Amino acid sequence: MANKRxxxxxxxxxxxxxxxxxxxxxVRKGVxxxxxxxxxxxxxxxxxxxxxxxxxxxxxxxxxxxPAPSAAPSTTPGTELPxxxxxxxxxxxxxxxxxxxxxxxxxxxxxxxxxxxxxxxxGLTGIPVGTRDGDLVxxxxxxxxxxxxxxxxxxxxxxxxxxxxxxxxxxxTPLPTTNxxxxxLAKLTNGAGGRGLQIYVLxxxxxxxxILYLGMRRAGLEGRAK
Amino acid sequence: xxxxxxxxxxxxxxxxxxxxxxxxxxxxxxxxRGFFIGALLFSLAIQTAAxxxxxxxxxxxxLNTYYKHYPLGGYIIWLGLVPLAACLIWYMVAAxxxxxxxxxLPKAKIWSRSxxxxxxxxxxxxxxxxxxxxxxxxxFNLKSFYIIDIPLVALFAVFGSVFIFNAIxxxxxxxxxxxKALKKFEDxxxxxxxxxxxxYAKNLNWTQLExxxxxxxxxxxxxxxxxxxPVIAIFWAVANRGxxxxxx
Numbered sequence: 001m002a003n004k005r006x007x008x009x010x011x012x013x014x015x016x017x018x019x020x021x022x023x024x025x026x027v028r029k030g031v032x033x034x035x036x037x038x039x040x041x042x043x044x045x046x047x048x049x050x051x052x053x054x055x056x057x058x059x060x061x062x063x064x065x066x067p068a069p070s071a072a073p074s075t076t077p078g079t080e081l082p083x084x085x086x087x088x089x090x091x092x093x094x095x096x097x098x099x100x101x102x103x104x105x106x107x108x109x110x111x112x113x114x115x116x117x118x119x120x121x122x123g124l125t126g127i128p129v130g131t132r133d134g135d136l137v138x139x140x141x142x143x144x145x146x147x148x149x150x151x152x153x154x155x156x157x158x159x160x161x162x163x164x165x166x167x168x169x170x171x172x173t174p175l176p177t178t179n180x181x182x183x184x185l186a187k188l189t190n191g192a193g194g195r196g197l198q199i200y201v202l203x204x205x206x207x208x209x210x211i212l213y214l215g216m217r218r219a220g221l222e223g224r225a226k
Numbered sequence: 227x228x229x230x231x232x233x234x235x236x237x238x239x240x241x242x243x244x245x246x247x248x249x250x251x252x253x254x255x256x257x258x259r260g261f262f263i264g265a266l267l268f269s270l271a272i273q274t275a276a277x278x279x280x281x282x283x284x285x286x287x288x289l290n291t292y293y294k295h296y297p298l299g300g301y302i303i304w305l306g307l308v309p310l311a312a313c314l315i316w317y318m319v320a321a322x323x324x325x326x327x328x329x330x331l332p333k334a335k336i337w338s339r340s341x342x343x344x345x346x347x348x349x350x351x352x353x354x355x356x357x358x359x360x361x362x363x364x365x366f367n368l369k370s371f372y373i374i375d376i377p378l379v380a381l382f383a384v385f386g387s388v389f390i391f392n393a394i395x396x397x398x399x400x401x402x403x404x405x406k407a408l409k410k411f412e413d414x415x416x417x418x419x420x421x422x423x424x425x426y427a428k429n430l431n432w433t434q435l436e437x438x439x440x441x442x443x444x445x446x447x448x449x450x451x452x453x454x455x456p457v458i459a460i461f462w463a464v465a466n467r468g469x470x471x472x473x474x
Binding site for chain 2 (some may be wrong): 022026027029030031032034035037038040041042044045048049051052055114116123151185188189200201204205207211212215218219222
């Protein structure tokens with residue numbers, strides 16, 4: 001009876017056996033299951049981090065804005081673009097008049113600008129099938145997808161702004177729209193030979209697994225001491 | 227390659243089912259049920275407030291027209307503005323940290339154990355957040371300092387939420403204590419209205435204790451708001467400006 005009381009006293013910190021009284025072995029097994037699941041979660045996140053490291057290398061990825069619902073194209077099955085096309089930054093990220101998109105038709109353009117935008121919205125690429133060189137469609141596409149300027153970073157891959165030289169505004173000065181530290185994930189990812197993120201996640205996951213193992217070991221030792 | 231959110235969601239659901247069984251054994255069925263419901267509601271309230279406040283969003287996968295571009299779609303189950311998977315992750319992290327705190331520091335005070343639990347939770351979220359943000363499972367729109375694209379406020383929030391939740395759980399469910407500062411308030415509110423008595427927590431039956439736990443979680447939410455508001459305000463004042471212009 002005394003042993004039972006001591007046992008209850010020791011376990012009451014995380015399990016109150018006074019009320020539910022699950023068997024001690026059951027408690028230990030439950031703790032082990034939980035910790036193993038969390039270890040698997042850590043490993044799963046490591047795998048997911050490895051999967052997405054190519055995405056993390058792009059500093060514009062974190063700052064990009066998802067497309068507006070109206071701009072969602074009605075693509076037919078099989079015409080979806082690969083995932084890297086989602087990294088094209090859109091104009092709503094660029095506040096102030098300094099970065100306002102410029103839509104100046106070049107000489108020779110026939111269609112009005114509004115029509116050009118409407119045509120652009122028919123597809124993620126903004127270039128419908130059948131357009132020819134010099135069509136206004138291409139210009140509208142280029143002017144409405146400006147570049148997000150992040151201090152110390154370059155244009156994201158996948159976006160190819162082809163604004164005419166005479167309409168291009170200087171964007172060399174860093175925009176004040178970013179926070180300190182924003183885009184640092186890309187720096188981390190690009191570090192250590194492009195494996196910075198993987199190393200970071202691996203080290204963190206291993207640290208957490210060690211803590212979980214220590215907890216599991218402690219639960220086992222408590223059980224063995226009885 | 228992109229880790230679609232459906233992969234994260236499926237992983238979370240599968241692990242949750244196993245974790246739930248394990249935690250039921252470790253904590254006891256009734257206690258664990260209380261913990262689970264409390265954690266789900268607590269995290270849901272905080273994340274919903276964050277979405278409402280424009281701090282955090284699941285926008286990328288909220289747009290049906292957008293996520294259809296993904297071959298596997300977006301989040302499947304939503305609890306209002308927040309996906310269920312995000313709440314389940316928080317619950318699993320909080321439960322694990324509670325057990326770890328109790329196992330590693332069995333003789334420490336409740337506050338110390340809860341602080342350790344909060345610190346471990348920050349470690350978990352430091353692992354989860356970069357992957358989440360990279361793949362747009364959720365994103366932040368907050369004027370703050372960022373470490374590997376995680377706003378520092380988010381890490382403070384994880385620490386505070388897990389700390390407060392675990393402290394309330396241990397105080398109410400495990401140790402069945404009354405707090406002097408709250409005793410009068412509880413006597414006048416929940417105990418008088420729902421229990422029709424002014425019994426101490428240790429003298430309540432299990433159902434009453436569960437209700438007291440949920441009531442204290444509401445107080446915990448207020449405490450969390452009191453804690454996080456100055457943190458947000460300070461970072462807001464010091465940092466440059468929002469990472470992404472508001473309004474989307």
